[in-house]
Each structure stands twice: as structure tokens, then as C-alpha cells.
């Protein structure tokens with residue numbers, strides 16, 4: 001399992017290298033980053049979004065977070081006002097779907113797999129959002145990445161029963 005994860009990460013890294021170095025196309029390989037902050041303003045990591053293969057690769061590097069499994073999504077507005085981060089709005093959903101990859105009417109473009117935080121408070125994962133562009137994420141009102149208190153069940157609209165918002169970061173062009 002660990003081996004497969006590492007191989008997947010290596011493959012993703014190789015692809016990222018290709019996309020960034022070829023420079024083909026006006027928007028190929030564009031990326032954006034979001035610094036994750038808690039309600040009290042603590043720096044708890046970074047999220048990097050990179051256009052790749054018609055979708056968006058999301059890399060989450062989190063630290064200083066509570067142990068457990070946490071819902072993680074791109075939200076529709078680039079605002080992270082503490083303490084509850086509701087100003088980030090709902091999930092990024094330009095095609096008006098319902099929430100979750102296990103929902104027949106889903107998923108939202110911003111739906112991502114859960115983030116697992118280990119005993120040392122850190123967690124890193126690289127995943128693909130199959131739809132969307134960086135231009136779409138960085139539209140007039142921007143977008144944000146949000147980490148939730150609880151696991152996402154991948155099906156309950158609108159947010160997978162993932163509970164409160166414990167960290168938030170506004171995406172900016174990298």
C-alpha cells in the first residue's frame with residue numbers, strides 16, 4: 001500500500017515536471033497555492049493546485065493538525081474569515097452537481113478525497129480533481145481550500161457530513 005502510494009506520487013511528480021517544462025499552451029501547467037491557517041491564525045501547511053491532464057492535481061502538505069480523517073475540498077470563494085471560515089462558501093461547483101464521488105448526481109469539481117493526519121499531526125497527499133482549470137479556480141471571487149473536522153462520507157449533499165471548518169487557505173496564482 002505504502003509502496004503503491006509512493007509510486008503514484010513519483011508518477012505524479014514526473015508528470016508535473018513534464019507539464020511545467022514543456023511550456024506548451026497558454027495555461028498548461030499553471031498552478032496556484034493556498035497557505036492553510038487555523039481559526040487562530042496558526043500556519044498548518046500548504047495546498048498546491050496544478051493543471052494536469054485536463055484536470056487539477058492537488059497536493060496537500062499539512063502539519064499541526066488534529067489526528068484523524070478530515071474532509072478536504074476546494075470551496076467556491078477565495079475568503080477565509082476566522083473563526084468559522086463560512087465566507088469560503090460551499091464547495092467549488094461550476095457544473096451544479098451534488099456532493100460526493102459516491103453520489104450518483106455528483107461530484108462537485110472541488111470534491112477531494114479525505115486527508116489523513118497521523119499521530120505527529122502531519123499529513124500529505126497528492127490527488128487529482130478530474131475537472132476544472134486554474135482560471136476557473138481563480139475567477140473573480142477566487143477559491144479557497146478547506147479542511148474539515150470530520151471525515152467526508154463522499155455522498156451526503158452538500159458537504160459529506162464533514163463537520164466544521166478547521167483550516168482554510170485562499171488560492172493565489174503561483
Ligand SMILES: [Cu+2]
Nearest residue numbers: 072073146159
Ligand atoms: Cu469543504
